[in-house]
Structures are given as structure tokens and as C-alpha cells.
Amino acid sequence: MIHLLTHVLTSVFLFSFVAAAQGQEWKAPTAMKKLSNGLTVAVSEDHSAPTFGLCISYGIGFRLEPQGRTGFAHLFEHMMFEGTPDAPKGVFDRVIEGGGGFNNGDTRYDFTEYIESGPISTLDPVLWLEADRMKTLDFSVKNLDNQRSVVEEEVRVNVLNQPYGSFYWLDLPQKAFDTYPNAHNFYGDFKDLDAANIEDVKKFYEQYYTPNNAVLAIVGDVKTADVFDKAEKYFAGIPSRPTPPRPDVNEPLQKSERRFTESDKLARIPAFAIGYHMPSRSSPDAIVGAVTAELLHNGQASLLYQALVKEKQVAVSVDGGMNWPLGNPFEYNGPTLMTSFLVYPQNVTEDQLLAAYDGVMAELARKGPSREQVESIAAKMRSDWYSQLEIPIDRASALSHAVLFEGHFDSVYQIPDRVAKVTPEEVRSFVAKYLVPTNRTIINRVPTPADKTSSGARGEK
Known part of the structure; x- marks a missing residue:
């Protein structure tokens, strides 16, 4: 059975690759819809297995975090796993992993993403959980102190106590670029992380973790219309909120080495x-x-x-x-x-x-x-x-x-x-x-x- 499945999947892949090589653009069935609160939903059907992959990306990354709040984008990636009033810390992981799924989060220059995959039977609870933490989080000093410590330890392990200290991706942009969005320490200066308080965290969440600043994409053994209905069910009731204007991220021309x-x-x-x-x-x-x-x-x-x-x-x-x-x-x-x-x-x-x-x-x-x-x-x-x-x-x-x-x-x-x-x-x-x-x-x-x-x-x- 495993060999047969491998053969089928390989054949599908090779067909699409050869078609593209011959000038035929390969494009999976994909559609998108914007909800009334500004959340954009993209769906791509893939019926090769009874599973799904989900990604929700928010328009907040390293270069977009405000001055005096270096490392906040990354800190908040961690805060999103601290739970909510309706799903306390640990529930998110237990539901997804208990159903045979996987979840993670990543922060990059221009986005923060949260990803999940699992059997198609777990899609509804995963959507509920993602909508739940888009509505609110468990904002407490304990949770903030916990994740601040996690992030600072991550810096110690990956930067301060590693040969080369990730200088080729952490120090180099700070030397090559001139403007704050591109040239600050995006892992976070300890003084900025230590100065963060609950009000700072709430404000950051309210400004950036809003449906009108997010894209939800789902790929898997689904029907497009059904996914749009589920998105309406779980997310449409979350109100949109104003987001800060995008900073000017343009750089002056470098004229000398x-x-x-x-x-x-x-x-x-x-x-x-x-x-x-x-x-x-x-x-x-x-x-x-x-x-x-x-x-x-x-x-x-x-x-x-x-x-x-x-x-x-x-x-x-x-x-x-x-x-x-x-x-x-x-x-x-x-x-x-x-x-x-x-x-x-x-x-x-x-x-x-x-x-x-x-x-x-x-x-x-x-x-x-x-x-x-x-x-x-x-x-x-x-x-x-x-x-x-x-x-x-x-x-x-x-x-x-x-x-x-x-x-x-x-x-x-x-x-x-x-x-x-x-x-x-x-x-x-x-x-x-x-x-x-x-x-x-x-x-x-x-x-x-x-x-x-x-x-x-x-x-x-």
C-alpha cells in the first residue's frame, strides 16, 4: 500500500513538473474571499490525502515593530501560545497534537505566521482555536514574564553562546542598512524586552493581531465553499481594528563599501x-x-x-x-x-x-x-x-x-x-x-x- 501510494504521488508530481517544463503553468485549484471584517481567506483543494495544512499570517514582522519595542514581533509569536480565557495554556497543543496534528509559529521580516496540519477531522477545532486567540489572549504578568524569559534564553543560546553568534543574519543587516525598520536588533535588546509591560503587550496585540491584518490559507482535502462557510462561522464575528500606518522601509542608496x-x-x-x-x-x-x-x-x-x-x-x-x-x-x-x-x-x-x-x-x-x-x-x-x-x-x-x-x-x-x-x-x-x-x-x-x-x-x- 505504501509503495502504491508513493507511486501515485510521484506520478502526480512528475506530471505537473513535466507539464510546467513544457510551458504549461501548473496551478492548483485555489480561490480566495475577504470577510466583512477584513480577514482574507485563501483555499486550495488537494484531495491526495485526508489531511489539511493551515497557515495564518499576520502583517507584523521584524521590520514593522515600533521603535523602543525591538524584539516585540518575536516575543509576541511566543505570547500567542500562552492561552486565552476560553482555552488556557496547553489546550492549543493538546487539541492539535492529541488529534495527530502539528503546530508551530515563525517570525520573519514582514510577517508572523502560525501553522497547523492534521487529519481533516480536526479542522473545525483548529479553526476555533485560531479564532479564539485572534479575539483575545490571557494577558497576565506571569505569562509575559514567562515568555520574556524564554526569548532571552533563546538569544543566549543562539547568539551569545554560539560560535559566530548568528552575525551573518543578525549583525549584518544592522551594518548594511541605515533606517530603523531594517537596521535594529530584531531579536530584541534585553533593555526593551525587560521594559515591556502588560499595557505594551495589549496595545501591540490590538494593533497588529486583528483580522484586517491577517490572511488565513487552508490547503487539503476540503471543498472551497465549505471552508469559506467555516471561516464565516468562526472568524466573521471578530471585529476589525485600526492598524498603524506602515513605516517607510526604503533605504538610501549605499555609495561606498x-x-x-x-x-x-x-x-x-x-x-x-x-x-x-x-x-x-x-x-x-x-x-x-x-x-x-x-x-x-x-x-x-x-x-x-x-x-x-x-x-x-x-x-x-x-x-x-x-x-x-x-x-x-x-x-x-x-x-x-x-x-x-x-x-x-x-x-x-x-x-x-x-x-x-x-x-x-x-x-x-x-x-x-x-x-x-x-x-x-x-x-x-x-x-x-x-x-x-x-x-x-x-x-x-x-x-x-x-x-x-x-x-x-x-x-x-x-x-x-x-x-x-x-x-x-x-x-x-x-x-x-x-x-x-x-x-x-x-x-x-x-x-x-x-x-x-x-x-x-x-x-x-
């Missing part, structure tokens, strides 16, 4: 983080940037890995991408970076590594990649995207983000075709325009004895 050095008491060998400013999501260059970033960073066949690790042996590892690592290159709604994270041996100097790195960029800007290289990475990107859409919870997530950013879901199904149309010349032109020293910020993270302090910034060149 920025270089910094940081010390690391836990790292044994040095590491480099290089961040280039990328075009806006609405720009035609954005999809070229996504393909270029994958060409440079995706796996051991990538251009940077082959040049820096295999050939010149000036690095021991290469990672990175566009809107990486807290997202994918298609889901951002403001300024973002293409980041290269390079770990290199002690016997290699900073200048040697950068010279080899820049050599790859110069060659790519001069000659461009081969057609075979572009077609190969495009095929992989399309395959990965289709594989993601085959999973109900991942498709629901992608749909909710697209609707939140654009008001519609069409772009979710257009991505593979757009990727396939990128040409070697477009990549060459993109590298020559965007991947230049004046458009980048570099942090060199070097091991330092425990009794030494940070060497600080070297300033902007």
Missing part, C-alpha cells in the same frame, strides 16, 4: 559575511537575483564553493543566498540582502579570501554563466518549489504570504515559469550592476582570546 571586524571568543577559525543590497521584490531584477544567488551558493556545485573551497582552498565552507537564511528569495516585502557566509582557515588572510571571492564576481560580470549552468540551477529551483507546493502546510504558507504582500496568490504559481525564463545575459548584467563593492557590507569575524574585547568597526571605506 562598508567593512567591519568583530571578535569572537567562541569561534576557532574566522568567518566572513558579505551582504549586497538587492532590488525590490516588484523589480524585474528580483527574479534574476534569486537565480544568481542560487548559482553562487547552492551546494557543492555552486560557483563559490567550486572556486573558493575546491580550487583555491581559501575557504572551508560556503553558504548563503538571497533573503537568507530567514526566508527564501521570493517572500520579502522590503529591502533585503544577498548574503555570502564564508568560513575560512587561519592561514588565509582576509584580503586573500576577498580577492578570490571578487575574482568569481569579476569573471561572472565579464563572461556570465553558461546556458547549461543557468538551466541546471533553474531546473533545481523549480523542482524545489513544486516539491514545496506538494506539501499542504507549505503551500498554505506560500499562499498566505503572497496574499498578504500582493492581495492575490497568483505569484505562487508563476514563480517556476519566471525562473525558467532567466537568461545567462541577465545574470551577467545583474552581477555587474548589483554585486559590486560599493553595494556591499562586509563583516570579518575573527577568533579572539577570552580576555580580549571586540576590535570594533573599521568604518566605511
